[in-house]
Amino acid sequence: xxxxxxxxxxxxxxxxxxxxxxxxxxxxxxxxxxxxxxxxxxxxxxxxxxxxxxxxxxxxxxxxxxxxxxxxxxxxxxxxxxxxxxxxxxxxxxxxxxxxxxxxxxxxxxxxxxxxxxxxxxxxxxxxxxxxxxxxxxxxxxxxxxxxxxxxxxxxxxxxxxxxxxxxxxxxxxxxxxxxxxxxxxxxxxxxxxxxxxxxxxxxxxxxxxxxxxxxxxxxxxxxxxxxxxxxxxxxxxxxxxxxxxxxxxxxxxxxxxxxxxxxxxxxxxxxxxxxxxxxxxxxxxxxxxxxxxxxxxxx
Numbered sequence: 001x002x003x004x005x006x007x008x009x010x011x012x013x014x015x016x017x018x019x020x021x022x023x024x025x026x027x028x029x030x031x032x033x034x035x036x037x038x039x040x041x042x043x044x045x046x047x048x049x050x051x052x053x054x055x056x057x058x059x060x061x062x063x064x065x066x067x068x069x070x071x072x073x074x075x076x077x078x079x080x081x082x083x084x085x086x087x088x089x090x091x092x093x094x095x096x097x098x099x100x101x102x103x104x105x106x107x108x109x110x111x112x113x114x115x116x117x118x119x120x121x122x123x124x125x126x127x128x129x130x131x132x133x134x135x136x137x138x139x140x141x142x143x144x145x146x147x148x149x150x151x152x153x154x155x156x157x158x159x160x161x162x163x164x165x166x167x168x169x170x171x172x173x174x175x176x177x178x179x180x181x182x183x184x185x186x187x188x189x190x191x192x193x194x195x196x197x198x199x200x201x202x203x204x205x206x207x208x209x210x211x212x213x214x215x216x217x218x219x220x221x222x223x224x225x226x227x228x229x230x231x232x233x234x235x236x237x238x239x240x241x242x243x244x245x246x247x248x249x250x251x252x253x254x255x256x257x258x259x260x261x262x263x264x265x266x267x268x269x270x271x272x273x274x275x276x277x278x279x280x281x282x283x284x285x286x287x288x289x290x291x292x293x294x295x296x297x298x299x300x
Contacts, residue, residue, distance in 0.1 A: 001119050001130045001137075003055055011092055012052070015066075015084040016059025017140055021051040021117035022149045029116070032109055036144065039106035043099060046144035048151075051113050052085055055137040056216035064221075078103040081140040089145060098145035110139045118155025123162050124170060125207055126184045131161050134213025161212045173209035175199050194234045202227045 003018040012020060025046055028036075036043050054060075063080045073079055082100055089095040102108040111128065114120045119137075120128025127135050162168070171179045176192025178185045193200045202224045208217065218226075 001055075001117075001132050003132070009088055009092055011084060011088045015062045015080070016054050016056075017052045017081065017084055017088075018055045018058065019051075019053035019119065019137065020149075021053075021113070021119065021152045022147075023049045023051070023113070023116060024151055025049055025144065029112070032112055032116075035107060035109050036101065039101055039104075039108070040099075043101070043144050046098065047146045048144070048149060049113075050085075050141075050143050050145055050147065050149070051110075051117060051139065052081065052141040052143075053119070053137055053139050054081075055133045057136075057219045057222060059140070060219060060222040075103070077140075085141045085143060089143070089147065093147060093149075095145050095147045098143050098147070100141065100143045102139070102142040108142050110142070113142065114139070116155065117152050118158060121158060121160035121162070123160065123210075124168070124179055124183050125204075125210075126186075127207070129161055129210070129212060132213060133216045134161075134210055135207055136213055136216040136218055165212070169209040169211065170206040174206040179206060190234050193231060201231050 001019065004012050004020055006013045009020070012018065025033075025036075025044060025048060028049065032049075033044060036049070059077075059081075063076060067076060067080065082103070085100075089098050102110065111120075114128060120130050123129040123135065125135065129135050130137060171182065176188055176198075178188035178192065189200075192198055199205065204227065
């Protein structure tokens with residue numbers, strides 16, 4: 001995973017969307033094409049699918065500078081990200097035929113796209129991890145566009161950085177005993193995060209203990225924002241829906257969360273995973289803003 005340079009796109013670089021993946025629409029796997037087709041008519045007619053992500057704290061700092069708090073929008077990160085992508089496409093690339101898939105109501109297989117791009121590998125935390133940024137990156141936008149950008153080279157098999165981490169400090173740093181088996185227990189994590197005065201309410205000590213990409217850790221206020229939004233989601237769930245059935249776990253590992261609940265019926269499964277990741281989209285991390293509705297896992 002290589003971060004963009006100012007020469008690649010001044011707009012994306014300055015606003016912190018340092019990751020851009022480019023895939024040819026006619027080369028996408030059938031599962032991804034089916035998801036795009038289900039999102040709306042005519043979307044498959046575009047030339048390319050573009051995936052944008054942030055890495056490290058740069059995007060957050062750019063957002064805070066451009067839009068000082070207090071924010072009136074329920075989803076400032078999503079809106080800032082899409083506005084940045086629009087400027088990049090229309091002003092920098094003169095691409096005017098494009099359409100957003102994510103963020104939005106469509107189910108976008110973010111983790112599948114990240115795998116195609118080589119952006120992440122699995123981790124015990126059930127969020128994606130990269131050698132360059134650890135878990136401190138996230139999906140910010142996916143669009144279809146009539147662009148003519150160079151395609152991202154196909155990603156070959158890559159080992160997870162966790163496979164060579166001997167000490168695995170994340171396992172012992174978990175305050176809720178949710179990593180005792182070596183893989184995150186969604187039930188234990190959400191229960192402990194929602195408990196009174198939980199030390200994991202607004203942060204994840206296990207995630208912070210990971211040495212991979214530690215220099216790219218988000219600023220403290222960004223961490224509080226994403227985890228605070230997801231905590232609200234967890235605490236608003238009926239207890240009967242906060243426990244995760246085993247048959248849903250594979251789906252949960254690809255769930256995405258954004259930062260404020262969307263109107264309409266809730267999807268308990270997606271709420272749970274978003275709450276765990278802090279809803280920011282790191283790696284396969286889906287640190288969206290805190291709203292349920294996406295599939296894919298990355299980090300907030």
